[in-house]
Amino acid sequence: MLEPGLYEQTISRELKDELESEKDELVSELRKIDDAEAPKILAEYVAEVAESALARISESGKDSLENQIQLTNKMIGALDSPSDLVGDSHQLLYLVPKVMHQIRGKSERDTLRPETPMSQSSLFTGSRHEPSMGSELKKEIASADRIDMLVSFIKWPGLRIILPELREFSERGGKLRVITTSYIGATDVKAIDELSELPNAEVKVSYDTRGTRLHAKAYVFYRKTGFTTAYVGSSNLSNPAITSGLEWNVKVAQRELPDTMAKIRATFESYWESNDFEPYDKSQHDRFVEAVKRERGDKTPSDLVYFF
Incomplete structure (x- = not known):
C-alpha cells in the first residue's frame, strides 16, 4: 500500500498499477x-x-x-x-609520471589519497570512528590543482595543522584563494598574514561586519581529473573545529553532485568579485588589527569560544 505524503518519483509500470488500484482512496498529483x-x-x-x-x-x-x-x-x-563498456574489473585510482612513481615510496603515495571516496559525498560528524577533518583536508590539499577557501574565522592554531601542505601546494604552482572576515574579531591576524605570503595565494577580507556577516565555511579542492571535492559545514579553520570538535561537514563530490558543485563554484566567484571583500596583504596588517580590536571590544577569548 502506498503511504500518503510527498513524492518526487519517476512512475514505473508497477507504481502506475498501484496508483490506479488505489485511486478510490488516494488522490495523486502528477507532473x-x-x-x-x-x-x-x-x-x-x-x-x-x-x-x-x-x-x-x-x-x-x-x-x-x-x-x-x-x-x-x-x-x-x-x-x-x-x-x-566496462573493460576491466579494477578502478583507476591515480596517474602520476613514471619518474615521480619511481621516486616516491608506496607509503608516501598512499598518504596522498583521502580516506573517504573521491566520487561519493559523505558526512563528517566529528566521531572518533571517522577520519578528522584536519587529516582529510591535509590529504585533499596534497592532490588538488586549485583551492578555494571560504571561512568566516581563521585561527593560527588551526592553520598550523594544514600550513605545511598548503605551502607545498602553493610552491608547486597551485593557486589558493581565501575569503575571510574580521567578524567578532575571531580571525587571527598572524594566520592571514601567513596565508597572504604563500606563493600563488590571494586573500580577501570583509571589514563590514554590519552589512556582511559571513558565517559560511567551505573548502573546495579542484582537480583537472574532474574529481573535485568540497567540504561545507560548521568547521572554521581552528584547531578544535578540524580535530576534536563535534562539527558537522558534508563532503560534496563533483562526480555525484555536479549541480551542487556548480553552485558552490558560482557562489564563491560572486563573493570573490564582490566589493564587500577586499584584497589583503601585509600592507593591510594594521588596518586588520584595528578591525579585530574594534570587533572584540570588551570580549575575552572565552566569550568567543562558541564561534571557533
Whole structure:
C-alpha cells in the first residue's frame, strides 16, 4: 500500500498499477517530466533500477563481480555506447609520471589519497570512528590543482595543522584563494598574514561586519581529473573545529553532485568579485588589527569560544 505524503518519483509500470488500484482512496498529483530535465531524471531512475539489480546479483555469491559486469555491459550495449563498456574489473585510482612513481615510496603515495571516496559525498560528524577533518583536508590539499577557501574565522592554531601542505601546494604552482572576515574579531591576524605570503595565494577580507556577516565555511579542492571535492559545514579553520570538535561537514563530490558543485563554484566567484571583500596583504596588517580590536571590544577569548 502506498503511504500518503510527498513524492518526487519517476512512475514505473508497477507504481502506475498501484496508483490506479488505489485511486478510490488516494488522490495523486502528477507532473509531466520537463524535456530539459528528462536526461537527469531518467538517468537517476535507471541508476536506481540498475543498482538494485546489481545488488541482487552480488547477494548470489559465486562469480558475482563477473556477472555484475556482464549485466552492466548489456545495459550499456542497449544504450549504443560501446566505448563505455566496462573493460576491466579494477578502478583507476591515480596517474602520476613514471619518474615521480619511481621516486616516491608506496607509503608516501598512499598518504596522498583521502580516506573517504573521491566520487561519493559523505558526512563528517566529528566521531572518533571517522577520519578528522584536519587529516582529510591535509590529504585533499596534497592532490588538488586549485583551492578555494571560504571561512568566516581563521585561527593560527588551526592553520598550523594544514600550513605545511598548503605551502607545498602553493610552491608547486597551485593557486589558493581565501575569503575571510574580521567578524567578532575571531580571525587571527598572524594566520592571514601567513596565508597572504604563500606563493600563488590571494586573500580577501570583509571589514563590514554590519552589512556582511559571513558565517559560511567551505573548502573546495579542484582537480583537472574532474574529481573535485568540497567540504561545507560548521568547521572554521581552528584547531578544535578540524580535530576534536563535534562539527558537522558534508563532503560534496563533483562526480555525484555536479549541480551542487556548480553552485558552490558560482557562489564563491560572486563573493570573490564582490566589493564587500577586499584584497589583503601585509600592507593591510594594521588596518586588520584595528578591525579585530574594534570587533572584540570588551570580549575575552572565552566569550568567543562558541564561534571557533
